[in-house]
Amino acid sequence: MFHVPGTYSGGETSSYSWTQTKSEVELRAKIPADAASSVKCSFEARKLQLSFASDTIAGELPAVVVVDDCLWSVESEGAAKTVVVALRKAVPELWTRLFAADAPMAEAPRLLDGLERKAPRSKQELLQEEQE
Numbered sequence: 614m615f616h617v618p619g620t621y622s623g624g625e626t627s628s629y630s631w632t633q634t635k636s637e638v639e640l641r642a643k644i645p646a647d648a649a650s651s652v653k654c655s656f657e658a659r660k661l662q663l664s665f666a667s668d669t670i671a672g673e674l675p676a677v678v679v680v681d682d683c684l685w686s687v688e689s690e691g692a693a694k695t696v697v698v699a700l701r702k703a704v705p706e707l708w709t710r711l712f713a714a715d716a717p718m719a720e721a722p723r724l725l726d727g728l729e730r731k732a733p734r735s736k737q738e739l740l741q742e743e744q745e
Contacts, residue, residue, distance in 0.1 A: 619634045619635065619724070619726070620632055620633070620634055620724070620725045620726050621633050621634065621635075621707055621722040621723065621724055621725060622718075622722050622723045622725055623638070623708075623711065623722070624710070624711060624715075624718065628642055628668060628670060629641060629642040629670055630642075631711050632725065633707060633708060633722065635702075635705040635706060635707060636701065636702050636705045637699060637700065637701055637702060638678075638699070638700040638702065638708065638711070639697065639698070639699050639700075640661075640663070640670070640697070640698040640700070640711070641695055641696070641697050641698075642663065642665075642668075642670060642695065642696050642698075643693065643694070643695050644665045644666065644668075644687070644694045644695065644696050645665075645666050645694070646692050646693075646694050647666075648665045648666035648694070649665075649687045649689075649694050651664075651665055651666060652664070652665040652685070652687060652696050653665070654685040654696070654698060656678065656680045656683040656700070657680065658677050658678065658680060658703075659673055659674045659676070659677055659678070659713075660672070660673055660674060661674060661698070661700065661712075663685070663696065663698060665696060672711075672712035672713065672714055672715075673712060673713040673714065674700070674711070674712065674713065675708055675709075675710055675711075675712070675713045676702060676703065676704060676706070676708065677702075677703040677704070678700045678701055678702060678703060679701040679702075679703050682701035683698070683699060683700050683701055684698075684699050685697065685698040685699070707721075707722045708722070709721070709722065
């Protein structure tokens with residue numbers, strides 16, 4: 614499978630984790646094996662509601678998503694089950710929180726794959742390097 618770098622950090626709680634690209638958010642939550650048939654997920658422009666077994670992950674999103682391009686699925690790996698929710702961002706940007714009520718991340722989202730771009734060196738730095 615072809616992979617384009619550009620996955621950034623998101624966050625993690627005791628019940629789920631999330632990562633993002635500039636145009637999409639992916640939320641992953643482990644679910645009990647017998648709860649796969651009870652998963653319910655709904656999307657609104659600024660709202661997500663995910664429930665399974667007795668757990669609920671819900672809240673207002675920090676920005677608008679394209680509801681028709683959002684989807685969810687249940688992945689199985691042996692006996693382990695994970696619900697995966699993909700949210701398409703209406704405006705390509707990095708989010709500093711998954712839900713509007715969450716505290717912002719302590720540091721800016723960092724690139725998880727690929728190479729970080731370095732800021733170009735200044736003319737002064739280039740001249741100094743040549744003189745050495």
